[in-house]
Amino acid sequence: MVGSFRNEPFVDFSVPENRRAMEEAVARVRSSLGRHYPLVIGGDSVTTREEIVSTNPARPAEIVGYVSKADPELADRAIRSAYEAFGRWSRYSPDARARVLLRAAAIMRRRRLELNAWQVLEVGKTWVEADVETAEAIDFLEYYAREMMRLGAPQPLTPLPGEENEQRYIPLGVVVVIPPWNFPLSILTGMTSAALVAGNTVVLKPSSLSPVIGAKVADILFEAGIPEGVLNFTPGSGGAVGDVLVSHPLTRMIAFTGSKEVGLRINELAARTAPGQKWIKRVIAEMGGKNAVIVDESADLPAAAQAIVTSAFGFQGQKCSAGSRAILLDAVHDRVLEMIVERTKALRIGDPALYETQVGPVVDLSQFKKVLEYIDVGRREGRLVAGGRPFGESAERPEQAGYFIEPTVFVDVQPQARIAQEEIFGPVLAVIRARDFDHALEIANGTEYGLTGSVYARDRAKLEKARHEFHVGNLYFNRKCTGALVGVHPFGGFNMSGTDSKAGGPDYLLLFTQAKAISEVL
Ligand SMILES: NC(=O)c1ccc[n+]([C@@H]2O[C@H](COP(=O)([O-])OP(=O)(O)OC[C@H]3O[C@@H](n4cnc5c(N)ncnc54)[C@H](O)[C@@H]3O)[C@@H](O)[C@H]2O)c1
Numbered sequence: 001m002v003g004s005f006r007n008e009p010f011v012d013f014s015v016p017e018n019r020r021a022m023e024e025a026v027a028r029v030r031s032s033l034g035r036h037y038p039l040v041i042g043g044d045s046v047t048t049r050e051e052i053v054s055t056n057p058a059r060p061a062e063i064v065g066y067v068s069k070a071d072p073e074l075a076d077r078a079i080r081s082a083y084e085a086f087g088r089w090s091r092y093s094p095d096a097r098a099r100v101l102l103r104a105a106a107i108m109r110r111r112r113l114e115l116n117a118w119q120v121l122e123v124g125k126t127w128v129e130a131d132v133e134t135a136e137a138i139d140f141l142e143y144y145a146r147e148m149m150r151l152g153a154p155q156p157l158t159p160l161p162g163e164e165n166e167q168r169y170i171p172l173g174v175v176v177v178i179p180p181w182n183f184p185l186s187i188l189t190g191m192t193s194a195a196l197v198a199g200n201t202v203v204l205k206p207s208s209l210s211p212v213i214g215a216k217v218a219d220i221l222f223e224a225g226i227p228e229g230v231l232n233f234t235p236g237s238g239g240a241v242g243d244v245l246v247s248h249p250l251t252r253m254i255a256f257t258g259s260k261e262v263g264l265r266i267n268e269l270a271a272r273t274a275p276g277q278k279w280i281k282r283v284i285a286e287m288g289g290k291n292a293v294i295v296d297e298s299a300d301l302p303a304a305a306q307a308i309v310t311s312a313f314g315f316q317g318q319k320c321s322a323g324s325r326a327i328l329l330d331a332v333h334d335r336v337l338e339m340i341v342e343r344t345k346a347l348r349i350g351d352p353a354l355y356e357t358q359v360g361p362v363v364d365l366s367q368f369k370k371v372l373e374y375i376d377v378g379r380r381e382g383r384l385v386a387g388g389r390p391f392g393e394s395a396e397r398p399e400q401a402g403y404f405i406e407p408t409v410f411v412d413v414q415p416q417a418r419i420a421q422e423e424i425f426g427p428v429l430a431v432i433r434a435r436d437f438d439h440a441l442e443i444a445n446g447t448e449y450g451l452t453g454s455v456y457a458r459d460r461a462k463l464e465k466a467r468h469e470f471h472v473g474n475l476y477f478n479r480k481c482t483g484a485l486v487g488v489h490p491f492g493g494f495n496m497s498g499t500d501s502k503a504g505g506p507d508y509l510l511l512f513t514q515a516k517a518i519s520e521v522l
């Protein structure tokens, strides 16, 4: 008997014993860096000459691992292997598939601190951010396992005398899973496990910035009981391998999370029917955001300022949910701004391998350069009141010192400015002044995105207005706009933020199935 779903608690690192254990985990993982990881196709480990070299963004000379790199031919082999395995896996009962996920959750729980440490070293997450992510990965496994048990049970239909009727949810076929690097453990685990538990087979192509964590998850799923061929692990270049996987005639569905540009390309490619293809491919594409926190004059101002700083600079602003715009009502603008600046300047920047660090590096050199270019744009579009530079030695030699950028705040930003419209995906906050609450909502809705948003207000009428008019997939009141919990805040956005698939919610698994109605005359 499986109990009801509950979110995994977070580790409390203020407890000295937990702190010591995490320090040891970082040291242990550090001593196992630099290993080689193969592809896995049809149960075979495949080693390639060309490899992805994954490095630590806080110490770019430190090599986290070497990961074999699929080419178009290996990508084709992986799809065929998944296609061949589908007949077997789809016949496992929903409960049997769910049990594999529960076992994977138990393995992750046992390896909790180790998985945290891999995130710290491969993508620069602080301890707390990494731990929240590992908890989310466990939540996805536990939640989707129960969801499949629910969907596998008989579904209620209207009775008709003289007939026996049923509707069952059957899998689709081969699902190509393409996750981003910024939640390298949880989003990858969530999309992959949803596809698998629904009875599909998977070709998983992790981001080239976090392939070692991808390899760890694949190992855990195999250890938990995923049979050979059912999961195929094929890191590789997005362009070369991604295109082959997406356009393959045997691919039935693509589950993508990443940028708007790549999501739209995948959507277009998948819409073309390849010779021999027998279905319309299904695409879910969860993409970027340009999220806003609105502060009304009735709000708890210190709480709002703290939430703005946490939403903007958590994981260095590299969350699709990041609150990269603060929209402050004129009446409270200056007071809230002062608190934002004070809290931003107090953030501790440094190596995320250390417990006390609150802001680590951005993920790689290209992101480092891109964010600094946006900061230059910001200097022309607004007034700099905090940050604005690479941190410490990163200014002169980022490739040795790491990709650290100071948390940066611009004020007097116009709603149509580039830094208020484009997803920067770094520690840059644009503060915008609004005349009144209606104006604030108009600004908040005035981008092409619609992912998360937050309103700080005590005025009930304003909250109700926002409830109807703030057009985002995840709307929060008197709370930060990051940190959705599985089962509690189903996650996904509107407009160019994606297909609103609501990961971690009761509708998600349906996207990986098709419903079959069977009727027998008695
Ligand atoms: N809405 C959400 O739930 C959500 C969650 C996390 C991240 N994101 C978004 O993801 C982006 C950051 O992640 P990223 O930098 O990894 O995004 P990205 O689009 O650059 O890459 C995402 C994945 O797509 C792959 N890829 C790249 N080109 C491809 C192609 N032509 N065909 C197939 N696959 C290809 C990459 O290798 C990677 O695995 C941000 O825009 C962020 O907002 C959205």
Ligand SMILES: N[C@@H](CCC=O)C(=O)O
Residues within 6 Å of the ligand: 182, 183, 318, 319, 320, 321, 481, 482, 483, 484, 485, 491
């Ligand atoms: N689900 C995460 C964001 C995922 C995107 O990067 C949150 O709610 O903060």
